[in-house]
Amino acid sequence: MTKTILITAASGQTGTRLIRQLVARGVRPRALVKRxxxxxxxRSLGAEPVIGNEWDSADLLRAMEGADSVYHIAPSLTLDEPELGRRMVAAASRAGISHFVLHGVIAPYLDNINYHWAKQIVQRELYRSGLPYTVLLPTNFMQNVSWTWPSIARDGRWLLPYDPARRLTWVDLDDVAEAAAIVLTEPGHALGTYELVGTDAYLSRTQIAALMAQALGRPVVAVKESPEAYLAHARGQPFFERFRDEEVAQILAMFDDYDRHGMPAGNARVLSMLLGRPARGWPEFLASLRDAGEAARGVTSYRPRWRLAPRCTRRRAAAPHRGRAAC
Known part of the structure; x- marks a missing residue:
């Protein structure tokens, strides 16, 4: 019997990649979208679309009707993500979902970054729900470099507002989608929590810039710029142009943490074991970026959510990064 798998926020860069992976495995996923x-x-990718509002319990139950599994992706920088997660878990319990897979984030315990800490709260909801669940913890997407790749190739400078010597873990989003498809279609992953990190991908920007130079055949240097300068040119990009102050605060908190600590989290063996092959590393990714125009395939979107989050009346000043969860 063919499984029915519902994907939320399905039209974004993660959801569309997952749709392709599932269709290649003979599964026609169901995709919850807003427009x-x-x-x-x-639909053009092979999914069954359901138009609905992920904040509406009736829409969620309609989308989950007859489904076996749910892959929950929260829209980027959702300010009230814990509440969305609670609604999603509650609907899955009511709908009798047999496997709930959460698209989480590496190091969800970082309570100074809202979209990290929010996913920790949703993981706790799953833990207490009684649902069979799996949590995927992808680290920074290599695809995040795509929107600045043209300027890197032109000017030989990789500008971001954190210390180029700090080391972070990275992963190819296509590998993340493949791992998600494996977890959704193969048995034995219930109650698992998997770090998703690329092979040999715990590198500093200085080290990655050297790999960029090899790929391009010209010098590339990683440069730390000011947050103000970063935001000034980032807002010229389509996916940055509608920032709200709350989203800016999340991004700046993330870069501040990188500047202080890097991202020392995630072991590449986990993803490689899931895939049954070595996870993709920077040299392979950069070669594809150079040769195949990977920038056109989509990058991380920081578009604001269409719905304003409710305002907290208490404790917001004490924990502004935690959104509604701090109320």
């Missing part, structure tokens, strides 16, 4: 244009996009 008709998004419905056409996922």
């Amino acid at each position: 008709a244009a998004s419905a056409e996009r996922v």
